[in-house]
Amino acid sequence: MTEAAKVIEIDKLSLVFPTSDGDVQALQDIDLTINQGDFVSFIGPSGCGKTTLLRVIANLEQATAGSIEVNGMSPEEARLARAYGYVFQAASLYPWRTIASNIALPLEIMGLKGDAIRARVEKNLELVDLAGFGKKYPWQLSGGMQQRASIARALAVEPDLLLMDEPFGALDEIVRDHLNEQLLKLWAKTNKTVVFVTHSIPEAVFLSSHIVVMSPRPGRIHEIIESNLPAERDLSIRETPEFLQLAHRVRDGLRAGHSYDEVV
Numbered sequence: 001m002t003e004a005a006k007v008i009e010i011d012k013l014s015l016v017f018p019t020s021d022g023d024v025q026a027l028q029d030i031d032l033t034i035n036q037g038d039f040v041s042f043i044g045p046s047g048c049g050k051t052t053l054l055r056v057i058a059n060l061e062q063a064t065a066g067s068i069e070v071n072g073m074s075p076e077e078a079r080l081a082r083a084y085g086y087v088f089q090a091a092s093l094y095p096w097r098t099i100a101s102n103i104a105l106p107l108e109i110m111g112l113k114g115d116a117i118r119a120r121v122e123k124n125l126e127l128v129d130l131a132g133f134g135k136k137y138p139w140q141l142s143g144g145m146q147q148r149a150s151i152a153r154a155l156a157v158e159p160d161l162l163l164m165d166e167p168f169g170a171l172d173e174i175v176r177d178h179l180n181e182q183l184l185k186l187w188a189k190t191n192k193t194v195v196f197v198t199h200s201i202p203e204a205v206f207l208s209s210h211i212v213v214m215s216p217r218p219g220r221i222h223e224i225i226e227s228n229l230p231a232e233r234d235l236s237i238r239e240t241p242e243f244l245q246l247a248h249r250v251r252d253g254l255r256a257g258h259s260y261d262e263v264v
């Protein structure tokens with residue numbers, strides 16, 4: 001079997017934020033390798049550094065020690081090469097642009113023109129099940145549809161790597177379930193590498209091939225759990241003993257990672 005290509009390689013990475021109250025050690029000694037086609041979730045209590053770690057990968061924050069490579073490049077080079085798409089917690093679409101022209105925006109910035117843009121917009125609207133909604137404005141769509149549109153925008157630049165910071169955190173459970181299923185189908189269809197921040201144990205277990213359990217003060221990786229669930233899953237898998245066992249392992253890891261019970 002050939003070895004999967006390394007997409008992200010992080011070695012002894014630390015990050016300190018200097019603040020007026022003193023230094024905040026947001027990340028300490030992070031070692032992590034993510035391979036092509038992995039679906040990796042970061043889970044942990046508030047403040048354990050999940051978002052900061054994702055932002056370091058995206059070159060939105062700088063590590064203070066250690067090293068990180070994205071597709072064999074520095075995060076800055078990877079950003080300039082548009083190696084990833086980034087999906088924020090809120091859909092962050094421009095309200096004065098239609099859904100189609102929101103998705104077109106990064107393509108315009110890339111220098112694509114007319115038909116090439118239209119074709120990519122259509123293709124990605126279809127991928128997230130929003131074909132026919134391109135002419136609508138964001139406020140005419142539900143929260144879940146807006147979030148799908150922002151995923152389509154991230155996918156439109158055709159990155160192999162998708163960075164997602166709690167993209168479904170603000171949505172109700174039913175919509176979230178539906179989007180979890182759609183995201184998993186998309187992942188299976190496109191063989192992308194996904195790095196996904198979440199507070200939800202069921203979401204992490206349902207989606208991931210690898211679950212990175214983090215602990216706070218300072219933010220560290222407590223444990224990396226590899227999923228033994230089949231790659232093809234639907235929501236019914238959540239009733240199986242294998243799923244519940246994995247969820248228990250994640251919960252135990254979260255408990256062991258800090259000294260008090262905190263809702264995550």
Ligand SMILES: Nc1ncnc2c1ncn2[C@@H]1O[C@H](COP(=O)(O)OP(=O)(O)OP(=O)(O)O)[C@@H](O)[C@H]1O
Pocket residue numbers: 017018019024025026044045046047048049050051052053199219
């Ligand atoms: N720009 C900043 N300046 C100073 N401290 C920061 C900054 N950004 C984050 N921090 C601190 O770094 C730590 C990690 O924050 P981060 O947002 O990465 O955690 P998180 O696990 O994503 O939390 P949440 O689940 O609440 O989003 C926290 O203690 C936070 O207060």
